[in-house]
Amino acid sequence: MxxxxxxxxxxxxxxxxxxxxxxxxxxxxxxxxxxxxxxxxxxxxxxxxxxxxxxxxxxxxxxxxxxxxxxxxxxxxxxxxxxxxxxxxxxxxxxxxxxxxxxxxxxxxxxxxxxxxxxxxxxxxxxxxxxxxxxxxxxxxxxxxxxxxxxxxxxxxxxxxxxxxxxxxxxxxxxxxxxxxxxxxxxxxxxxxxxxxACAPRAVQAAKHATLTGLGMRLEDALTTRYEPIEAYAGTKDQQEGLAAFAEKRKPVWTGH
Structure with a gap:
């Protein structure tokens, strides 16, 4: 470029x-x-x-x-x-x-x-x-x-x-x-x-979105708001990999999916 x-x-x-x-x-x-x-x-x-x-x-x-x-x-x-x-x-x-x-x-x-x-x-x-x-x-x-x-x-x-x-x-x-x-x-x-x-990429993006979106809210509202990227991350392969790696005491291997 x-x-x-x-x-x-x-x-x-x-x-x-x-x-x-x-x-x-x-x-x-x-x-x-x-x-x-x-x-x-x-x-x-x-x-x-x-x-x-x-x-x-x-x-x-x-x-x-x-x-x-x-x-x-x-x-x-x-x-x-x-x-x-x-x-x-x-x-x-x-x-x-x-x-x-x-x-x-x-x-x-x-x-x-x-x-x-x-x-x-x-x-x-x-x-x-x-x-x-x-x-x-x-x-x-x-x-x-x-x-x-x-x-x-x-x-x-x-x-x-x-x-x-x-x-x-x-x-x-x-x-x-x-x-x-x-x-x-x-x-x-x-x-x-x-x-x-080293972290799950979609989880990182979801965390960034929720943090910055909630920053402009009252704490009470930020706590009760549902954040679409966090909800979309539920059940993904990376979330399952994170749970499996924790249970197996190994480093997770992220794919972004």
């Missing part, structure tokens, strides 16, 4: 790489198109059980939307191929997504990382929301996500001052799952992906 995105399938893992380093991996409309196509292909392929989003080595994971041609996105899909819900319709990725970030994780790039289910960060990663320092404020998606992902005063400090949050602090505040040396970032993402594919 071209247009500033590399897309590779490797067994049960899909690797999506932002490849626009000269522009700090800012996402152009062409890159958004490529990302949108990648997410759809990933969700449509039953052999893909997890996706990893990273960026080519350089100063930044992603600096957000490429606004070199202006800020009007002409009704295109949301930033990040639809994941953010900013600037267009939101795409809800069923497949678990791991973001592996390094360097500057700026604005919309920060928001894109927060759309992942897990974040692994190089120790040189710096997260920040620079809008107020630049005197710019537009779509507010990143503000809403940051104040939900971080302690209130930490998020507000970043939002109202443009201060940067280094990777070590991001781990301390629960924003990222792990911080590693830059040379170990790819291996760390691979390790987390391996943890996901």
């Amino acid at each position: 071209s247009s500033g995105i590399e897309f590779v399938k490797d067994g049960h893992i899909a690797r999506v790489t932002l490849n626009n380093p000269k522009a700090l991996n800012a996402i152009s409309p062409a890159m958004d198109d490529a990302l949108a196509a990648a997410w759809i292909e990933i969700d449509d392929d039953p052999d893909i059980w997890v996706a990893v989003l990273s960026a080519t080595p350089g100063k930044a994971f992603c600096s957000g939307a490429d606004v070199s041609g202006g800020t009007d996105r002409d009704g295109r899909m949301a930033l990040g191929g639809g994941l953010t819900g900013v600037g267009g319709p939101q795409y809800h990725l069923r497949t678990p997504l791991i973001a592996a970030v390094h360097g500057y994780v700026i604005g919309g790039g920060f928001e894109l990382a927060m759309c992942a289910d897990m974040i692994v960060a190089a120790d040189d990663a710096q997260f920040f929301i620079p809008e107020v320092k630049a005197g710019i404020i537009g779509e507010a998606g990143i503000l809403h996500r940051a104040v939900r992902r971080l302690p209130h005063h930490i998020a507000m400090g970043m939002i109202l001052t443009g201060d940067r949050l280094p990777a070590a602090k991001a781990e301390q505040f629960g924003l990222v799952n792990e911080v590693v040396a830059p040379d170990d970032l790819a291996a760390a993402a691979e390790r987390w992906a391996g943890k996901v594919i």
Whole structure:
């Protein structure tokens, strides 16, 4: 896949790489198109059980939307191929997504990382929301996500001052799952992906769907809601394999069926 995105399938893992380093991996409309196509292909392929989003080595994971041609996105899909819900319709990725970030994780790039289910960060990663320092404020998606992902005063400090949050602090505040040396970032993402594919893929997707769907509900409603992917998983071959493996004290062999 071209247009500033590399897309590779490797067994049960899909690797999506932002490849626009000269522009700090800012996402152009062409890159958004490529990302949108990648997410759809990933969700449509039953052999893909997890996706990893990273960026080519350089100063930044992603600096957000490429606004070199202006800020009007002409009704295109949301930033990040639809994941953010900013600037267009939101795409809800069923497949678990791991973001592996390094360097500057700026604005919309920060928001894109927060759309992942897990974040692994190089120790040189710096997260920040620079809008107020630049005197710019537009779509507010990143503000809403940051104040939900971080302690209130930490998020507000970043939002109202443009201060940067280094990777070590991001781990301390629960924003990222792990911080590693830059040379170990790819291996760390691979390790987390391996943890996901060691689990039953349809159960993982059902768990993600139920968790995120229930997140916007009152706890009482979330507890009493029936989630279609969980119900559809009942009686599948993988569920039966999980029960059999537990009884036989062996590792299960998942097929995705």
